[in-house]
Amino acid sequence: MNLQFSRLLDPSKSRHTEVDSxxxxxxxxxxxxxxxxxxxxxxxxxxxxxxxxxxxxxxAVAPSFSRPDLYLLDLINASLCEESHVACFVVDVESEEGRVVVADMLQVDQVRQLPWGITPLLAEIESNNLILLGTGNDAIKKAFSVFQLPISIDEYAKRIRNVSLIFGEIKGDGRWT
Incomplete structure (x- = not known):
């Protein structure tokens, strides 16, 4: 599988050498x-x-700080093909478009700062309206169902468990709950 999204946050691929910056x-x-x-x-x-x-x-994902979001995009990208019946649009939650979309999904006037663990956000598009299907872990579970991803959700949890602390629902043995 091509990890084109996950590699966006790979420090070994960075051209920068100063640890702080x-x-x-x-x-x-x-x-x-x-x-x-x-x-x-x-x-x-x-x-x-x-x-x-x-x-x-x-x-809606956080490409600048969430490796689990990016790995999910890698899995979804691998599951989609040109003949796929489900189109998947993505937006960066920190972009101007992303803030508007997230506010629409959450049905609030504006979003100044996202709560930790809320990404990704998953919505279905119905007649130009966004129907929120889930946020955070719920969105990930729903994405596995919608896109019929090539690995189990437990395998996903094992692969990302050393990457992020937002997945408090992952048990010590790597099983998703």
Whole structure:
């Protein structure tokens, strides 16, 4: 499987050498490169004027700080093909478009700062409206169902458990609960 999204936050791929500025620079570089990675994938970048068919999925992710979000995108990208019946749009939650979409999904006026662990956010597009299907772990579980991903959710949990602390529902043996 091509890990084109997960590698966005790989420190060994960074051209920066200073430890203190390294993480910040990697995050900024990930945000900058995210749209071009989406363009070269089976996913579609969400923009305000995009024409999305009813039944399409929108996934709001944090490419500058969430490796689990990026690994999920790798899995979804691998599961989609040109003949896929489900279109998957993605948006960076820190972008201007992302903040508007997240506010719409959460049915609030605006989003200043996202709570920790809320990404990814998953919504279905119905007649130009966003129907929130889940946030955080619930969104991940729903994505596994919608996209019929090539690994089990327990395997996903094992692979990301050393990456992030947001998955408090992962037991010590790596099983997803």
């Amino acid at each position: 390294n993480l910040r620079e990697i995050a900024l570089e990930a945000r900058r490169k995210f749209p071009e990675r989406v363009a070269s994938s089976n996913l579609r970048l969400w923009t305000p004027n995009v024409e999305a068919e009813t039944g399409s999925i929108l996934l």
